[in-house]
Each structure stands twice: as C-alpha cells, then as structure tokens.
Amino acid sequence: MTALVIAEHDNQHLKPATLNAVTAAQACSSIVHVLVAGSGSKTVAEQAAQIEGVSTVLHADAPQLAHPLAEVIAAQVIELIKSAGSYTHVLFASTASGKNIAPRVAALLDTAQISDIIKVVSSDTFDRPIYAGNAIATVQSSDPVKVITVRTTGFDAASINKGAQGCEIKSLNASADSGQSTFLGQEVAVSDRPELTAAKVIVSGGRALGSSEKFNEVLTPLADKLGAALGASRAAVDAGYAPNDWQVGQTGKIVAPELYVACGISGAIQHLAGMKDSKVIVAINKDAEAPIFSVADYGLEADLFEAVPEWVKLL
Amino acid sequence: MKILVAVKRVVDYNVKIRVKSDQSGVDIANLKMSMNPFDEIALEEAVRLKEKGLATEVIAVSCGPTQCQETLRTALAIGADRGILVETSTELEPLGVAKILKALMDKEQPGLVILGKQAIDDDCNQTGQMLAALASCAQATFASKVELTSDHVKVIREVDGGLETLSLKLPAVVTTDLRLNEPRFVTLPNIMKAKKKTLDTLTPESLGVDVTPRIKMLKVCDPPTRSAGTKVADISALMDKLKNEAKVI
Numbered sequence: 001m002t003a004l005v006i007a008e009h010d011n012q013h014l015k016p017a018t019l020n021a022v023t024a025a026q027a028c029s030s031i032v033h034v035l036v037a038g039s040g041s042k043t044v045a046e047q048a049a050q051i052e053g054v055s056t057v058l059h060a061d062a063p064q065l066a067h068p069l070a071e072v073i074a075a076q077v078i079e080l081i082k083s084a085g086s087y088t089h090v091l092f093a094s095t096a097s098g099k100n101i102a103p104r105v106a107a108l109l110d111t112a113q114i115s116d117i118i119k120v121v122s123s124d125t126f127d128r129p130i131y132a133g134n135a136i137a138t139v140q141s142s143d144p145v146k147v148i149t150v151r152t153t154g155f156d157a158a159s160i161n162k163g164a165q166g167c168e169i170k171s172l173n174a175s176a177d178s179g180q181s182t183f184l185g186q187e188v189a190v191s192d193r194p195e196l197t198a199a200k201v202i203v204s205g206g207r208a209l210g211s212s213e214k215f216n217e218v219l220t221p222l223a224d225k226l227g228a229a230l231g232a233s234r235a236a237v238d239a240g241y242a243p244n245d246w247q248v249g250q251t252g253k254i255v256a257p258e259l260y261v262a263c264g265i266s267g268a269i270q271h272l273a274g275m276k277d278s279k280v281i282v283a284i285n286k287d288a289e290a291p292i293f294s295v296a297d298y299g300l301e302a303d304l305f306e307a308v309p310e311w312v313k314l315l
Numbered sequence: 316m317k318i319l320v321a322v323k324r325v326v327d328y329n330v331k332i333r334v335k336s337d338q339s340g341v342d343i344a345n346l347k348m349s350m351n352p353f354d355e356i357a358l359e360e361a362v363r364l365k366e367k368g369l370a371t372e373v374i375a376v377s378c379g380p381t382q383c384q385e386t387l388r389t390a391l392a393i394g395a396d397r398g399i400l401v402e403t404s405t406e407l408e409p410l411g412v413a414k415i416l417k418a419l420m421d422k423e424q425p426g427l428v429i430l431g432k433q434a435i436d437d438d439c440n441q442t443g444q445m446l447a448a449l450a451s452c453a454q455a456t457f458a459s460k461v462e463l464t465s466d467h468v469k470v471i472r473e474v475d476g477g478l479e480t481l482s483l484k485l486p487a488v489v490t491t492d493l494r495l496n497e498p499r500f501v502t503l504p505n506i507m508k509a510k511k512k513t514l515d516t517l518t519p520e521s522l523g524v525d526v527t528p529r530i531k532m533l534k535v536c537d538p539p540t541r542s543a544g545t546k547v548a549d550i551s552a553l554m555d556k557l558k559n560e561a562k563v564i
Contacts (some may be wrong), residue, residue, distance in 0.1 A: 067479075069481075070444065070447075070454050070456075071453060071454070074448065095475055096457060096473065096474045096475045097474065097475070099440050099444075099456070100444065100454075100456045100457070101444075102441075102444075103409070103440070103441035103442075103443075103444035103445045103448070104444045104445070104447060104448040104454065105448075106410070106441070106445065106448075107410060107413060107444070107445035107446075107448035107449050108448050110410075111410070111529070112408050112409070112410045112528075112529035112530050113409070113410070113439070113441050113445075114530065115438065115439045115440055115441060116438065116440075125533065129438065129538065130341070130436065130437050130438055130535070131326070131332045131341060131435075131436060131438070132435065132438065133538055134331065134332055134538065135332065135334045135341050135535050135536065135537065135538065136535070136536050136537070136538050137532055137534075137535045138532075138533040138534045138535070138536070139530050139531065139532055139533065140530065140531040140533055141529065141530050141531075142529060142530075142531070143529055178453070179484070180452060180453035180483060180484045180487075181453040181454070181455075181481055181482070181483050181484070182481065182482045182483075183479070183480075183481060184469070184480040184481060184482055185479075185480045186474070186477060186478065186479040186480065187477045187478045187479075188474075188476045188477035188478075189476060189477050195475075195476070197475070201563075201564075226564065234493070237493075237494075238493075238494075244459065244473055244492075244493075244494055245473060245474075245475060245476060245477060247493075250435065250438065251353075251432075251433065251435075251492075251493060258563050259557070259561075259563040259564065269331060270328070276541055279561075279563070280557070280561045280563050281541075281544075282553065282557070293543060293546070294543045295541045295543065296543065296544055297544035297545075297561065298544055298545060298546075298547050298553055298556050298557070298561075299543075299544065299545070299546045299547065300546070300547050300549070300550070300553050301546060302549070302550075307549075307550055310550045311550045311553070311554070314550060314551065314554055315564075
C-alpha cells in the first residue's frame with residue numbers, strides 16, 4: 001500500500017496545497033511518494049524531499065512538462081502507476097490544476113474518482129461535501145487504485161524539514177508531448193498579497209461595494225493593514241468589481257482562514273459553502289436580516305463605507 | 316462541424332436541500348429541478364458558435380431518468396437542433412456518463428464537445444476530463460473564452476491566480492466556467508418550436524456501456540452547523556472582541 005501525491009508547483013516553488021494533500025495521503029497509507037513533473041524543477045524536487053513523512057520523490061524533468069498540461073501529466077502518472085505496480089492511492093490537491101488532471105488519470109485507470117475529500121475515514125472510505133456543502137456524503141471505493149482530490153481546508157499542511165538531507169529523489173523518464181494541446185500563454189496577476197487559499201486573513205467584498213473603484217478604495221487599505229488576501233462574492237465578480245479568481249464559494253475558491261471579513265456580502269448558500277470553515281467570521285452588513293449573520297461569530301450591522309475606513313484608522 | 320453538449324438535470328440552485336432522516340441520501344422528491352447552470356452556459360456557447368456559422372449542428376445529450384426529457388426540451392428551446400436522452404434508472408457516476416458520451420462521440424463524430432465544469436448536486440467536476448481521456452483527445456477545462464476554427468480551438472482557461480491560453484487540436488473537449496457567457500432567456504415561440512424538434516431515446520445497454528456504480532454511498536449527513544455569534548455595536552467593540560476574545564489580530 002503506497003500513496004502517490006502529485007506535486008503542484010511553478011518549477012521553482014512547491015505550492016502549499018501539496019502539503020495538505022500529503023497529510024491526506026498519510027491517512028490513506030503509511031508509505032507516501034511524491035511525483036514532481038516539471039521543467040527545470042530540481043529545486044521543487046528537493047523541497048518535496050524535505051516534506052515530513054515522504055519516503056521517495058519521483059522526478060520527471062523535460063521541456064514538455066514545463067506547464068502542467070493534463071494530457072502529458074496524466075500520461076506521466078499512468079506510466080508511473082503501471083511500472084511501479086504498488087500504488088493504491090493517487091492524490092491531487094483540489095486546485096484548478098488538480099481538478100483538471102485527476103479525472104483524466106482516473107478515467108485512464110477505469111476508476112471512479114473521489115472529489116474533494118475532507119476526511120479519510122479508512123483507506124477506502126472518505127467524507128466529501130455535496131450540494132455546496134449542505135450535505136456530507138461518506139463514500140466507499142472498491143477500485144484497486146483510488147484517485148482522489150483533496151480539499152486543502154480539510155487537512156493540515158505537512159511540515160517541511162528545512163535544511164534536512166531529505167529523502168531519496170529518483171529520476172523518471174518524461175512522458176512524450178501529446179501533440180494535441182499547446183500552451184500559448186498565461187496572465188497571472190503578480191501580487192504581494194498572500195494567495196487566497198493559503199491566506200491567514202481574508203477581506204472579502206460583495207455587490208454592496210458598488211464599483212471596482214470602490215471595491216479597491218474601501219477594502220484594499222483594510223487588507224493591507226491586516227496582511228490579508230482579497231476575496232469576493234459571485235455577485236461582485238459578475239458585476240466586474242473583482243477579478244474572477246477572487247471568487248469565494250461553491251464554484252470558486254474554498255477557503256478556511258483564521259479570520260474572514262465579509263463586507264457587504266449577503267451570504268447566499270453558494271458563498272457560505274466556500275468560507276464557512278473559517279475559524280472566525282466577521283460580517284459587516286447594513287441589512288440586519290442578511291443570512292451572513294447566521295454564520296458570523298461577530299456581526300456588525302453598519303454601513304461598510306463608514307465602518308471599514310473607521311476600522312482602518314484604528315489598526 | 317457538429318457540437319455535442321451534455322446537460323444534466325439537477326435540483327435548482329435556489330433550492331435548499333434536506334438530508335433524509337435515515338441518512339440514506341438527500342431528499343429530492345418534489346423539489347424544483349433545472350438544467351445544471353454550467354451546462355446552460357455550455358449550450359449557450361455551442362448555439363452561439365452555430366449562429367456564427369462555425370458549427371452545423373448542436374446536439375444536446377442528457378443521461379438519467381425519463382424526466383431528463385424536460386431538461387432536453389429546455390436545451391432545444393435554447394437552440395440545440397436535436398436531443399438524445401440516454402435513459403437509465405441507475406444512479407449515474409461521472410465515469411459512467413463519460414463512457415456514454417464517448418460512445419455518442421464515436422457515433423456522431425462531433426468536432427467539439429462542451430460540458431459544464433461541474434454539476435451543482437454532486438460537485439464532482441470530473442465528466443469532461445474523463446471523456447477527453449476515454450476519447451484520447453485534448454481537453455480545456457474552466458473555459459472563459461472559446462475561439463473555434465476548422466481544426467483547432469483556442470481556449471482561455473481560468474486557473475489559480477489568473478488565466479491560461481491553450482490551443483487544442485480537434486476533436487476536443489471543453490468545460491465551461493461561469494464567465495464564459497450569459498445564457499439567453501428561453502422565449503415562448505422557441506419553447507413551441509422545441510416541441511417539434513427530434514428527441515431520440517437510447518439506453519446505456521444499446522450503446523454497449525456498463526454504468527454499474529463503483530462507489531458505495533454509505534451515508535449522507537448534515538454538515539456540522541455553525542451557530543450565529545454575537546452582534547457588536549461598533550468597530551471598537553469588534554476590535555476588542557477580535558483582540559481579546561478570538562485573539563486573531
């Protein structure tokens with residue numbers, strides 16, 4: 001019984017979501033391997049080798065692995081599983097990249113994937129949210145290799161032993177380019193802020209902000225003072241007040257920071273699905289009846305355009 | 316070029332579901348059902364591509380019980396040319412649906428298959444990727460822009476932290492994100508027209524597909540509830556609570 005975690009990275013740094021997936025993998029199996037597939041990604045393999053509880057890192061490095069295209073990465077994972085023969089679990093973090101690749105691997109293995117697990121009950125039984133988290137299903141898989149995506153907020157991050165020697169790194173032959181899909185480019189916002197899914201504090205805004213100018217003008221100073229990431233409700237994103245990848249909710253990002261500050265967010269069930277596991281929730285809203293108050297630890301019934309600047313002054 | 320679109324019948328997104336008291340599942344009897352919102356976006360995109368003259372026929376497929384006919388009629392009213400119901404009373408898993416769609420791809424030979432990125436009932440986010448794997452073709456998930464030519468499709472995808480652009484060789488599978496388009500409203504004349512369009516019924520068996528579930532649902536529970544906390548009078552009271560009670564700032 002060995003679990004294989006597919007590392008997520010940008011060829012330089014291991015993404016923190018991988019560490020949560022390793023913790024879930026340890027609950028599935030006592031032996032955990034990590035696959036790093038990339039291009040010029042030696043430092044990532046070295047970082048992965050320092051993760052507590054990982055016994056082997058498998059490293060494939062080639063130009064066709066520079067961007068995690070589902071076709072190539074899935075082929076790489078399948079080759080590894082077939083040649084090793086010992087893997088019982090394959091885990092991906094439930095990020096945009098993990099969600100993209102995992103089902104491709106599962107289908108190639110003729111396996112039913114288990115998405116977004118929040119708990120490992122036993123090596124074949126898992127809890128996962130359905131209906132936007134309004135119900136929790138306990139499911140059992142009978143497939144010989146279980147393909148799983150891990151909701152990162154459900155598992156602590158495995159620790160990294162910085163400076164330690166690290167476990168063994170084995171080189172793999174890289175899978176060939178599929179020739180079907182070509183990476184043309186990317187636009188990734190460069191920001192000093194913490195990443196939304198990894199942030200300790202999140203300041204999030206809703207439609208009440210009224211415009212993208214106001215969204216920035218009112219919420220940015222608060223986020224700066226709190227060292228927070230910025231998030232948004234679907235309504236705010238649909239209205240163009242905030243970028244798409246700031247959306248918190250059922251179909252956006254699932255977050256669980258220490259502190260979540262919801263400003264002018266009414267609290268539709270789809271939004272609550274994305275943030276209700278936060279440790280402390282603060283809601284600032286004019287409407288006393290807003291559903292967000294039913295999950296908030298501290299609710300302030302006030303005009304956010306007055307309350308937020310006042311808060312900034314006090315920090 | 317034909318475009319195949321998969322549409323799922325789900326509990327309407329405005330309905331709050333209830334877990335059955337015996338924990339055997341979610342009680343969906345008598346609830347309002349609708350087309351999965353992401354599938355509506357998928358269908359809208361296909362219809363727009365046809366309206367631009369880039370596709371010749373839009374085929375909508377739904378897999379499930381007889382009632383999926385209603386979902387398909389909605390799809391035909393939005394602008395699909397014909398519908399295919401793959402009827403089964405088996406509770407379908409994404410892998411089973413992907414196998415059905417693969418069989419239909421073999422039969423219909425579409426240039427492009429568009430699906431919603433996830434269904435809002437099981438929240439699986441698997442079917443499109445699985446179909447691409449089974450059909451050995453390229454995939455682009457979470458699309459926010461689709462540009463189709465005769466042999467390629469260029470897709471802008473929503474990824475963590477921004478956007479990514481891919482070019483895929485056709486045939487290919489695309490799954491839609493929220494901001495790809497805004498689906499049109501269905502008009503009465505189009506509902507009337509839809510009644511005259513062809514709707515074929517097949518079964519998984521007739522397509523040679525085994526849809527036996529692989530995953531056993533042991534139980535379904537309510538999530539842990541979060542109780543409402545306290546209301547604070549003003550910002551200084553909030554600051555006090557966060558510092559001294561919650562100790563988070």
